[in-house]
Amino acid sequence: MKTIRPFTHAVDRLNAAGLRPTRQRLALARLLFEDGNRHITAEQLHREATEGGVKVSLATVYNTLNQFTEVGLLREVAVEAGRAYFDTNATAHHHFFNDDTGELLDIPGDSVVLSSLPDVPENMVIGAIDVVVHIRNK
Amino acid sequence: MKTIRPFTHAVDRLNAAGLRPTRQRLALARLLFEDGNRHITAEQLHREATEGGVKVSLATVYNTLNQFTEVGLLREVAVEAGRAYFDTNATAHHHFFNDDTGELLDIPGDSVVLSSLPDVPENMVIGAIDVVVHIRNK
DNA sequence: GTGTTTGCAAAGTGTTTGCAATTTA
DNA sequence: TAAATTGCAAACACTTTGCAAACAC
Secondary structure (H helix, E strand, O other): OOOOOOOOOHHHHHHHHOOOOOHHHHHHHHHHHOOOOOEEOHHHHHHHHHHOOOOOOHHHHHHHHHHHHHOOOOEEEEEEOOEEEEEOOOOOOOEEEEOOOOOEEEOOOOOOOEOOOOOOOOOEEEEEEEEEEEEEEO | OOOOOOOOOHHHHHHHHOOOOOHHHHHHHHHHHOOOOOEEOHHHHHHHHHHOOOOOOHHHHHHHHHHHHHOOOOEEEEEEOOEEEEEOOOOOOOEEEEOOOOOEEEOOOOOOOEOOOOOOOOOEEEEEEEEEEEEEEO
């Protein structure tokens, strides 16, 4: 055994999520999950797959990212209108967004903490909380 | 004088920002700023203007919203990919976003406070900080 | 075999842009 | 009248969808 994988194999992830481990989904899952936390757009993932010799259409990349998000494997992060970012870390955490480059970055550890939660309007519940700290070159 | 305006007149705002007070910009500025804090998309503002008898093209609404944002009259809030929201309160504050209805709402007062700011990557500065609390019907 | 998934191309959103006509200063 | 602004339509960027062919179980 050469490497220690932090999580299960891609096949197991897909099975656990009830998604058939097709060639395309497996390849995308490996790209997404085998290198730790990633922040990626559909175009980026498609390019990576293609350059890595994986034949998959852009439409399938979109569909797959959406499916993965639905089953909780990914989290979608809203940072700018017009482009969807997906985060392989689906647990609660926050982000830097580089407005110059479009790069999305985890904010390490607990260095941002919300000191209190607001009162939520009547009959509503809180879903996700997104904190995006926009940064740019000095 | 019938009403007390919390801020200057639309004309003055535009002049102060170095934008010519054209018929379209004046009408849009009134819709945006005369009723206090608003959260609005280009489509919504265009519909409002049209229904209120103001003739203005959707393209001009987009251009105007972008110009207003550039000069600091508005703030753009990223809440979901694919749609831009503009906030007439350009000062630092946070938002509820109703995932069911697409409605964007100020979080009142200081009920959310970031207890500490993260260390920013080398040679970078913090621009805006967006906190979006997603809510939905119970 | 049967139901699922894929790829393609077409369609769908939301937004920006080129340019002639209009408006503003 | 010179420069800025507008409206229209076309272009754009990103994403979704319909459907026949390919695939997984």
